[in-house]
Amino acid sequence: MNRRHTVTDSPYGPLTLVATDAGLRGLYMTDQRHRPPEETFGDPDPRPFTEAIRQLGAYFAGELTAFQLPLDLTGTPFQRRVWELLLTIPYGETRTYGELAALLGNPHASRAVGLANGRNPVGIVVPCHRVIGTGGGLTGYGGGLDRKRRLLAFESGAGEADTLFAADFGRPR
Known part of the structure; x- marks a missing residue:
């Protein structure tokens, strides 16, 4: 390929x-x-x-x-199901690992959902940053908790003015 x-x-x-x-x-x-x-x-x-x-x-x-x-995601069938669910979480909203596990038909699979979430190969586009722990705690993020916090703040409208960056965005390095 x-x-x-x-x-x-x-x-x-x-x-x-x-x-x-x-x-x-x-x-x-x-x-x-x-x-x-x-x-x-x-x-x-x-x-x-x-x-x-x-x-x-x-x-x-x-x-x-x-x-x-167009996405070309590779992973186990379970990971792909989790990643497909991530795509349904609306901008500016969050879901818990437990909520996603319940949607998959196994409310006890929150740890497995977390592991699949952490293996998401297309962060931001497949919004794994929108998944939080029970009670709203920020748990694990492949890009680091600071980035997760910043992405969630940005989407909620409480984040930094990332729009200032947009004019310069996309310059290949």
Whole structure:
């Protein structure tokens, strides 16, 4: 499978985008847990990422609340079901791991949901940052709890003015 990648700046640090011919395969932050080795990202080539970068810029400008990008997610059937549920969490809202487990038909699977959530290869676009612990606590995030806190604050309207960044967003590195 032909893979390509590019790195672009964001208000949350550099983002590495990885794609196949089928769609976006990865969106990785610096120091992200479960980040694959760079040699698996394919050749550097910013051309396949024009639309993804445009939509990310609109998201960071507060103009886009749901991404419309072809995705090429690989994972176990359970992980894929969890990631599909993440896509249903509305912008600015959160769900708990337990709520997602119940929606999957197994209310005792919150830990498994958390593990699948942590393996999400396309953060931000597949909004794993919108999942919180019971009682509203911020638990685990592959990109770090500070980034999770900032993303949730941004989506709730209480975050920093990331819109100032949007004009410069998308410059490949």
